Amino acid sequence: MKYYYQVVTTPTADTPGSAVVLNFPDKRYLFGQVAEGTQRACAGTSVKFGLMTDIFLTGRLEMNNVGGLFGVILTLADGLASAAANLSEKQKKKEADERQQRPKQDPAAGKAGGLPISYPGCKRIAQRGTLTVHGGKNLTHLMATARKFIFRQGLPMYMQEHDGDSLAEQRGGFPDPYEQPTWSDQNIKVWIMAVSPESQSQSKGKRTRKRSHEEFREEDKAGVEEEKAAALADQVIRQNVVSNMFNSTWKLDALHETKLKDVQMPGLIFVRDPVTKDLRRYTGPAPGGRTPVPDITVLVRKPWPGANVERIPPVSWNEEAISYIVRNHNIRGKFDPLKAQALKVRKGPDYAKLTRGDSVISEDGQIITPDMVLDEEKVGKGVAIIDLPSPAYVENLVNRPEWDSPTAALNLEAFIWILGPGVGDHPKLRTFVAKMSHCTHTVSSPDYCPDYLAMKEVAESTVQMAMVRPDNYALPVYDNVTVPQPRLLNEAVVPSNERAPLRPLKPGLIINMEPTFEVDESEVTPQYDPSNAQEKLPKAVEARMKIISGQEEAPEFQDKLAAFRKDLPGADVEIITLGTGSSVPSKHRNVSSTLIHAPGNGYYLLDCGEGTLGQLKRVFGPEALREVFQNMRMIWISHLHADHHLGIANVIKAWYQANYPNGVSRTDVIEEDMSKILRDKRLFVVCEQMMTTWLEEYASVEDYGFQKVTALSAFPEQIRSGIFETSFAYRHCRADGTFPGQREAQSQPKTTRLRFQDDSDPLSALLREAIGLSDILPSRVSHCRGSMAVTLVYPDGFKLSFSGDCRPSENFAATGRGSTVLIHEATFQNDMAGSAIAKKHSTYAEALEVARQMQARALLLTHFSQRYQGNVAMNNGQSSQKAQDEPGSNSSASLRTKDVPDDEEGLVEESNPQLEGSNEDTGGVIIAKPSTQYNGPHVNAFDYMRLRVGDFPVLQAYVPAMETLFAILERAAAESAEKAQQQKPAKKQNSKLKPANKKIEKTGKAGKAGNSGNSQRIGDRGANRSRKASASAADEKDVVAEAGTAQEDGNPGITRSVGIRVEKAVNRALTASASSADKMEIETSANRAERAEKRAARHAARASSPPTDESDEDRNARRANRAEKRAARRAARASASASSADEMEVDSEAGKARRSRSPRRVTAKRAGKTSASSADEI
Structure with a gap:
């Protein structure tokens, strides 16, 4: 039997975590940190999630280590759903064929241990349809916080939490406490270790005073039991939430009756016609508005499971780091037919019984046991996967009793060390490594592994575009050599000669365990070095650029450029597009994020998808990035789809570390003085209420800086046609996101309402000064529940409108009228208008029409479907590349569209214009008109692009050169892929x-x-x-x-x-x-x-x-x-x-x-x- 570990990621800006995959012929296991960028790093590699049934998280439970977990689970769930659908069809067909041949079939057939079975290649195999995630304390709570934006069906999900106390309770009753593993299956045994930092383990042993034995028995025992019962009840709530997120029986078309006043908005409301008894849409006043609602019974869609749970019980911060010892089961000895013949064992079934471990009777009547014909059993080989976030964990790790256990430490072959900064210099770690010198020691750490470019494809295209427009594109920040890696806070990092002698891991490296142990580098991914890239552009691109340069110097173009820049507010504002793809990260485009730099005002981040922090590190060096965070004012989240906000916790934490490098003392005191909050150095997060809830709930898992975040929930309200008023709600909470009376059903924290243009309220002026904006104008749009577009108004008159994800909206066009720049999504090309309507996105032509009606001075298009891997058409939205998927295909991108329930869908076809909105007014849908045309400059966004507002016409002039470049790159990629395909046979x-x-x-x-x-x-x-x-x-x-x-x-x-x-x-x-x-x-x-x-x-x-x-x-x-x-x-x-x-x-x-x-x-x-x-x- 062959099995091996393969390295997936090592720490870089793109992939901050370290992960390895354990490969068996029938299963795969993921060990390590499933950080942001993990699924993107796996794209185009041999690492697949199809056979993965267990994920073992290492280290502390914090977003830096698990930021990519949600994305990996979604990808895995979508893949399993697709495979299950295909298998179901095949199984139904096979069962139908069998019924025709054998009408009387055993009703138990088709089951294997309660699981459905399939017959690929005429082989009976039980289907795998579950996923178990193992990790530290609070893991279930972490997953439950995502209930508002993650929903899948048919994938039973199990969270296995481990902490020091629960692991200690499992041991006992054996001379060797570790004789039994913590977890095992048919392939491996796993011993789990929860390692505390030295300071935490010391504090656990301290008490304020000594108490008598009687006091402990009478008071503490009752209190401990009561506390355990309450914790168990809370955990059951969280487990039920997670179960409903992935294995619910909820149906989209289920309606139930309720009173109109009790309906949660936004949402579609129906009433039954008293004459025809047919359903029709309710068009009267909606709950939550200024007009009183009638006392009638209506029908609404039954809320999906996540929407039913308003809050989950809070948890407390936990600093334990999880590590593992993994060993395969012992391998039986090889069957010796010569010994069997000498013992007169009958050939055939008796041979098979002996190999299975059963005894048989020989021809001369003797009992033959397996050990008489099998070679000596081969002891399983062990690997220790150790995660130490800081030097404070070394002492407790090296003194663990597992290292003295004859079972847990048996036949250890290798260590995979996952180390935080400075851990490799610890003298006790060096001593421990020397003690275990019979093992192979490998390491993944920023102190040992350089910051290479993990996303080669996007780096290659950026290098090429930098040759065309060096003012808009630069080489990504990287270093293939220097270790230790420079740190975000620009701390002095001095290489140490006393570092433990460990072998650095590289992506693709294989650690073969069976049949022989060896470290194999034949599959290591070569590091991409832009400095060795081709320095000369293709002749066709050079020819285009020569023509464009001549046109750029012509008086006609200069006059046009001067006219555009005349009276242009914010001409020096810079737009940095960090992520320009939709749905899921790909090799060429990361998911949504755009950074706005307004000189004199600061930095503003529009959406914050997974991997945003890594993209920032690629655009800015450590010193420049520190300046960005020190001047960052606000993050805007347009809606709750995962590709728009999963990176926010790590970005907030980086902002917090840059502005408060020594941290802030933890306190349970709630600051209630709003004026003091607005004068404080804080990061504003403006979003929908559900996003605010997530920020609060996650704050009890990790201290990521929530104490210095001002989360404002936006509530736009239409006063009359085209006129909106917006209020912003701030909830006063503790540093861990909790508030007094939280466990009471109807309790809410103290809330302060703010407005930008309320001269009667002194807080309005403080708000404008603190956030650096004259106004924030959100508007509801048609996409998913809570989706909003926004217009940001700066003091100098610069006006920026951002669509987020949406159908083209008249309300948005009205709110942003006269914008200097419109950033609008263009998910689909014009030939896929049907998909745009079905998935509530916009086409290229529709985005142009919004810009025309908004009278925007310039248009930047972004959020392109990942089916367009390279060039996205720049001329009227006609794609130069065939789409990767057809509309309606069962791709993960298409499956991602239901992560947040869409209350704007009805029970009839989505093309019905009456259902292109909800009872919450999102405005009419703009229809692109071929007879009209947007005449302003418009360009497409690419990852790492930097564009000054005053340079829009210049960059648009280089569109033909860009198109030619991408055509050549796409053709080269296609030929390379074809050549690779031909080389296989x-x-x-x-x-x-x-x-x-x-x-x-x-x-x-x-x-x-x-x-x-x-x-x-x-x-x-x-x-x-x-x-x-x-x-x-x-x-x-x-x-x-x-x-x-x-x-x-x-x-x-x-x-x-x-x-x-x-x-x-x-x-x-x-x-x-x-x-x-x-x-x-x-x-x-x-x-x-x-x-x-x-x-x-x-x-x-x-x-x-x-x-x-x-x-x-x-x-x-x-x-x-x-x-x-x-x-x-x-x-x-x-x-x-x-x-x-x-x-x-x-x-x-x-x-x-x-x-x-x-x-x-x-x-x-x-x-x-x-x-x-x-x-x-x-």
Whole structure:
């Protein structure tokens, strides 16, 4: 049995966590930190989630370690849902076929231990449809906080929490307390360790006074039992919430009756027609408005499970870090048939029984036990996966009793150390590593692993775009060499010579456990170095840029630019697009996030999807990023979809560390003076009420800086047509998000209402000064519950509107009228308008129409569907790339659209215009009109792009160059993928080359044995060239040199012409190397030239052979020569199939040419067809 660990991530800006996957033939297990960027790092790699049933989280339970857990679970759930649907269809079909053949079927058939079964490859296998996440205390609470924005069905989810107290209670009753593992399945045993920091373990042992034994028994025992019962009741609530999040029976079309006054808004409300009894939409005054509602019974959709739970019981911060010892089960010895025969065991079933561990009766009546015919059992191999966040954890880790256990520490082969900054320098850790020197010690840590570019594809495209527009794109910040990595707070990091001798891990590295232990680096992902990237742009792009530069200097363009910049407020405002993709992170685009830098006002972050902090680190160096956080004023969250806010906790924590590097003393005191809060140094988070609830609930899991966050819930209200008023609510809570009386059903914290334009309230002026804005104007939009677009008004008149995710909205266009810049989503191209309507997004043309009606000075388009992996069309939204998925496909992107319940959907087709809104007015939907056109500058956003508002027209002018660049990059990527696909079957073909080479060697010997010197030389040259062809690595210069060799030995009249043409073809190929896309074509041309030279050599050999009166020896040599040529051709064809399909076509045409005795014309024609690129030809 083979099983191994493979490294997924090591600490970088893109992937701050460390994770490994344990691979068995039938299951996979994820160990480590499932940090932000984990699922993005897995895209395009061999790491798949299909067989994953268990996730083992290491370290402390904090967002830096588990920020990617929600995304991984969603991806896994969507994949399982898709696979389950396919399996269900196959199973139904198979059962139908079986019923036809066997009408009377056992009703228990089709079950395996209570699980449905499938029959892939005629093999009966129980389906795996559950996921268990193991981790520290508060894990269930963490998952339950996401109930408002995560909802899946059909994936039973189990949270297994472990802490020091519960683990201690499990041990006992054995001489070795660790004889039984904490957890096990059919493949592995796991011993779980909860390690406390030194300060926490010391504080646990302190008491204010000594109490008598009687006091402890009478008072503490009762109190402890009562506390345990309350904690258990709270945990049951959380577990039920998690269960309903992933395995609920809730249905979309279920309606129930309720009083109108009790309806929660926004939501669709129906009433039953008293005459026809049909359902119709209620159009009267809605609850929560200024108009009283009638006392009637209405029908509304039954709330989904997450919406029914307003709050969950709070928890307390926990500092324990989780580590694991993992060992596979013992492997039975190999069955020895000779021993069985000697003991007269019957062949067949008795052999199988013995291998299963059962005893049998031999032919002579003796009892044969398994140990009599099996070799010695092989003890399982162990790996310790240790996570130490800081040096404070080292003392308690090295003194753990597990290291002295004859069971837990048995046959340890390796340590995987996951270390925080400075831990590797701890002297006691070095001593422990020396004590365990018989094990292999590997490490993943920012002190040992450099900050390489984990997302290679987006870095490559950014490097190319930086050559086109260096003012808008720069190389991502990275360092492939320096360790320790620089830290965010710009702390002095001095490399230590006393660091523990550990082997740094790299992504792709494999630790083989069985059948033999070894560390294998053959699959390690090479580090991308932009400094070694191609410095020259493709010729087609250079040609475009030359034209654009001329146009840019023309008076007409300068006049247009001056007119745009005239009276332009905020011309120096900079927009940095950090994430420009939708739904899920991809190799080319991260999910939504945009940073606005308004000089003199500060930084404002619009949405904050997973990986936003990593994107910030790639754009800014440590010192510059510290300045960004020290001047960041506000984060705006448009709605509760996961791709728009999962990165917020880590961004807030980084802001908190930059502004309060020494922390803030923890206190239970609630600050109730709003004026004092507004004068304090705080980060504003403006969002919908559900997002505020999440911030409060997560604050009891981790001290991420909530104490210095001012979370404002926005409540926009339409006064009359086109006129809105917005109030903002601040809830006064403790640092851990709790408030007095929280466990009481109807209790709420003290709430202060704020407005920007209320001159009668002195807090309004303080609010404007604290946040740096004159006004914030949210408007409800049609997407999911609570979705809002927003317009930010700055004191200097600069006006920025941001759509978030939505259908094009008239209300939003009215609210943002006269905006300087509109940032609008354009998820779909114009040919997918149906998908845009169904999923409540906008098309390219619809975004342009919103900009026209808003009269925005400039438009930035973003939030593109991940189906458009590279270039998103810039001209009227026509895509230059075929979509990756078709509409309605069961992709994870399409499945993600229901994470938050959409109260704007009805019970009829979504195309019904009456249902394109809810009873909460989101405004009419704007319809794009072909007869109208937006005339302002508009550009597409890409990750890492930086754009000054005054430069919109300049960047738009470079759109043609960008389009050409992306067309070339896409073509190169497609050709590379095609070549990789062709090389897969070539591995089998290459295995046939060895016999061919042996045959070539024999024919060479035959040539030597003959008296013909020509045969000898030709045989040797043929064998050498065949070996070169089988290696598929000939250099262009070698082709020309070998052509000259053939000319000397063969007929000059034949070979000279071919040699000259070959040389010309190679020169043309070399001059065509203007772009990365053409490199593959150049290689193909060189291979064609090489083949032409070989054919010339064969003709030269024929020309030099005696035409008549040949002797027997000459005849034998000629036959040997032909045999050698046939073998060479076979080897060359095998190599050509591994290189490219084009070369196979060349070989085929060359064969035809040989049969027609006209090889030269075909050779010259084929070798001369070298194209720089389709763009260059145009």
